[in-house]
Amino acid sequence: MALRSKSDLRQSRRYGINTHLKIFRSVNGEQKIIAGYARNISTGGMAAFVPAQLAIGETLEIQFAFPGFPESLTVAGVVRTVERWQHGIEFIKLDNAIERIIAEYSSRLTGITPNV
Numbered sequence: 001m002a003l004r005s006k007s008d009l010r011q012s013r014r015y016g017i018n019t020h021l022k023i024f025r026s027v028n029g030e031q032k033i034i035a036g037y038a039r040n041i042s043t044g045g046m047a048a049f050v051p052a053q054l055a056i057g058e059t060l061e062i063q064f065a066f067p068g069f070p071e072s073l074t075v076a077g078v079v080r081t082v083e084r085w086q087h088g089i090e091f092i093k094l095d096n097a098i099e100r101i102i103a104e105y106s107s108r109l110t111g112i113t114p115n116v
Helices: 096-108
Strands: 015-027 030-042 045-049 059-064 073-083 086-092
Touching: 015 045, 015 096, 030 096, 045 073, 059 086, 073 096
Parallel strands: none
Antiparallel strands: 015 030, 015 059, 030 045, 045 086, 059 073, 073 086
16 A cells, blocks of 8 residues: 555645734633744645644634735634644634635635645
């Protein structure tokens, strides 16, 4: 049986993005805001540089804007991978309108990243 690569497991095509994030998380019942930076995005999630120790399985709210989109989006996500400060975040509970915005604006981005 052949090993499957990460790209074989992905459900959505990834696109390169360079945008700032605000990560909202709860720590001991108190809401904390952490600045971060998105590196790639898909309708399923994003890869983000976040200078904090986030735990796999941790649920967050992420606020970001697409270049050329007039307003910020806020989405829920769960941390799926951690490599130092690089985090793979899966979007959860996306409503249809936000999912359409992400799909539309992602497909306009240049610099498609490899699915690895």
